[in-house]
Amino acid sequence: MTSKTQHKDVEDYESLMSQNNTDGTVYHYGMHVRRFEDWRARNHLPAVLDTVRDYDAFLRDGKALREFKNEVRDEDTPWNKARPPRHGYSYRSRIQAISAAKSWLEFRREEDYPKNRQTNVHYICQGDYPVFDPEIASSQKIAEIFDLTKRCKADACHAMTVVGFDCIMRCVEVVNLKWDDYKNGRLFVNGAKGGNSTWIQLSPRADKVLNDYRDLVKQRFDDPQWMFYRFSNDWMWNKKWSAAAWSRHFRGCHWGPGFHAFARHTPITIRLGDGEPLDKVSARARHVNPDMTMQYLNLIKNDGYVPEVLK
DSSP, X not given: OOOHHHHHHHHHHHXXXXXXXXXXXXXXXXXXXXXXXXXXXXXTOOSSHHHHHHHHHHHTOHHHHHHHHHHTTTSOOGGGGSOOOTTOOXXXXXXXXXXXXXXXXXXXXXXXXXXXXXXXXXXXXXXXXOOOOOOOOOHHHHHHHHHHHHTOSSTTHHHHHHHHHHHTOOHXXXXXXXXXXXXXXXXXEOOOTTOOOEEEEOOHHHHHHXXXXXXXXXXXXXXXXXXXXXXXXXXXXXXXXXXXXXXXXXXXXXXXXXXXXXXXXXXXXXXXXXXXXXXXXXXXXXXXXXXXXXXXXXXXXXXXXXXXXXX
């Protein structure tokens, strides 16, 4: 039974989230926040981090979920938008739910929780950590994808793919680049999902591809704001790529595992496999916690798994 004020706050939260996240992420985080607030209000619990820990216990308790669902069955509540699992939510689902609740409380408090072990969502969420098994593109597949994007009907596609791969970028990061973010062969990347924002030195190849693409853009715009626009048709060139549209395009036209697997999982693995220092790769990938980068290094060192691209 969230109040109208809380609903307005959630809308403001979603608006802020939409600046650096895909439509799908905003939708799911908004849904999780509404469920958390409804559950918290019904149980008269404070808006603090300990309540988020209690919420995780609730989400993994199948019996408690069924009882709660029965109580609100005939009410207009976000919990009636989908059927909860019989035996509680999976670890992956709870990670997203807890991440949303934690970021929501930070939004309401207008301050960040201190970054330590106790406030990490993986510490709050109980249960087995999911197996880290990212999709890695082989050397042959990388070459195929670059060739496909070069011939793609979307004029920005090749530049987005090469620059995204070079700078280890997420979908939402590459589509939000502006020409003001590009200076002297360096690109300023606004880190999404809590990642660090930083200047990144482009490789000579990526710099050339971006400059060649810029020559094409200048034929269509006097002073373009966004770096990447969607289609080659002149009348469509004022339409900026959205993260969701770019993700669908890349997945459907170039590689099934998707842009994230190609532009993040693959180059991180390659760079570490080539002997680049962990801290350097972590900084380029804009990981807040080097432990995230370490997962890739541990994957490479695992005797039972050697990515084809590193053979």
